[in-house]
Amino acid sequence: MLDQLESNYDCANADKDLPRLLQELEQWNSKTGLSKEDEEYRNRLENQIHFIRNKCDITGESERP
Numbered sequence: 001m002l003d004q005l006e007s008n009y010d011c012a013n014a015d016k017d018l019p020r021l022l023q024e025l026e027q028w029n030s031k032t033g034l035s036k037e038d039e040e041y042r043n044r045l046e047n048q049i050h051f052i053r054n055k056c057d058i059t060g061e062s063e064r065p
Helices: 011-029 036-055
Strands: none
């Protein structure tokens, strides 16, 4: 997983990063009773997905977060 995404993110990596992040988010979304730390981690995953989609102008890939 990506630890940090910054404005200099290389969109050439999105085809590998985005599916991995989406799969990880799907696994987290299937869990119940998450701790506060787990919720924060899941939120970071969602933020990273949104960041990549926005930065790299990716639409229509998947309508998941």
